[in-house]
Amino acid sequence: MADSKPLISGNWKMNCNHLEAIQLVQKLDFKLQSKDYDRVEICVHPPFTDLRSIQTLIDGDKMSLKLGAQNCSWFESGAYTGEVSPSMLAKLNVSYVIVGHSERRELFGETDEIVRKKLEAVLRHNMSPILCVGDTLEEYETEKTQDKVFFQIQSGLKGLSFEQLSKVVVAYEPIWAIGTGHNATPSQAQATCSFIRSIISDLGGSEAASVVRIQYGGSVRPGNAHDLLSQPDINGLLVGSASLDADSFAEIINFA
Numbered sequence: 406m407a408d409s410k411p412l413i414s415g416n417w418k419m420n421c422n423h424l425e426a427i428q429l430v431q432k433l434d435f436k437l438q439s440k441d442y443d444r445v446e447i448c449v450h451p452p453f454t455d456l457r458s459i460q461t462l463i464d465g466d467k468m469s470l471k472l473g474a475q476n477c478s479w480f481e482s483g484a485y486t487g488e489v490s491p492s493m494l495a496k497l498n499v500s501y502v503i504v505g506h507s508e509r510r511e512l513f514g515e516t517d518e519i520v521r522k523k524l525e526a527v528l529r530h531n532m533s534p535i536l537c538v539g540d541t542l543e544e545y546e547t548e549k550t551q552d553k554v555f556f557q558i559q560s561g562l563k564g565l566s567f568e569q570l571s572k573v574v575v576a577y578e579p580i581w582a583i584g585t586g587h588n589a590t591p592s593q594a595q596a597t598c599s600f601i602r603s604i605i606s607d608l609g610g611s612e613a614a615s616v617v618r619i620q621y622g623g624s625v626r627p628g629n630a631h632d633l634l635s636q637p638d639i640n641g642l643l644v645g646s647a648s649l650d651a652d653s654f655a656e657i658i659n660f661a
C-alpha cells in the first residue's frame with residue numbers, strides 16, 4: 406500500500422475554454438480549505454489551451470492545487486505539427502501528465518509503445534506520469550481483465566529504476582465504467598488494483614510497489630468516492646465528468 410497522500414485528479418477532457426477554466430478553478434479553490442490540501446493532493450488536468458491561464462491563477466493566488474496535462478509528445482522539439490512537448494509542460498509547472506488514457510488508445514491509435522515513449526518523456530522532465538490502463542467490456546465479460554492489465558503495466562513500466570517508478574502513478578480505468586454511470590464496485594476495483602500492485606512488485610520490488618499510487622477512474626461520483634477510496638490498494642481517483650462541477654469535485658475530495 407502506498408504511503409503518501411491520496412491523489413484526486415480531475416481529467417477535464419475536451420471541456421472548458423480558458424475563461425471557463427478560470428471560473429471553475431476559482432470556484433473549486435473557494436470550496437477547499439487548507440486542511441483538504443493537507444490530507445489530499447489535488448490536481449486538475451485542463452486542455453492545453455487553458456494551462457497558462459490556470460498556472461497564472463495558481464501562482465497569483467498561491468493555491469496549493471496542482472496542475473496536470475492530459476497528454477504530451479515524446480519528442481523534445483522540432484517539426485511535429487500539432488504536438489506539445491514535455492519541456493513546454495514542465496515550464497508551466499505541470500506536475501502530472503496523463504499517458505495512455507483509453508480515449509487516446511481507442512480513438513487516436515496510441516499503442517503500448519507510444520504510451521511507453523510518452524511515459525519516459527514525462528519522467529525525463531521530472532514530472533509524474535499517470536499511466537492509464539483498463540479493460541474493455543468484452544475483455545471484462547470474457548475474464549480477460551488481468552491479461553490486458555498485465556500487458557499494459559509490463560509494457561509501461563518494465564525496466565524502470567526505483568527512482569523512476571516512485572514518480573509513477575497508475576490509474577485503473579475500466580473502459581466499461583468510463584462515462585457510463587456504472588462504476589466498478591469497490592471490491593472489483595480493489596481486486597484489479599491489488600493485482601496491478603503485485604505486477605509492480607514483480608517488476609521493481611516490494612518497496613517500489615508500496616510507493617506507486619494507484620488510482621481508480623470510471624464514473625466516480627460523490628456517492629461512491631468514499632467506498633472506492635476505503636479499499637487498501639486504491640490511493641486516489643481519476644475523475645472525469647464529476648470534476649467539471651466544483652461542488653461535486655469538492656465533495657469527492659472531502660471523502661478522501
Ligand code: 13P
Pocket residue numbers: 416506578582583584585586622623624625643644645646647
Ligand atoms: P468519467 O468520470 O466521466 O467516467 O471519466 C473517467 C475518466 O475517463 C477519467 O480519466
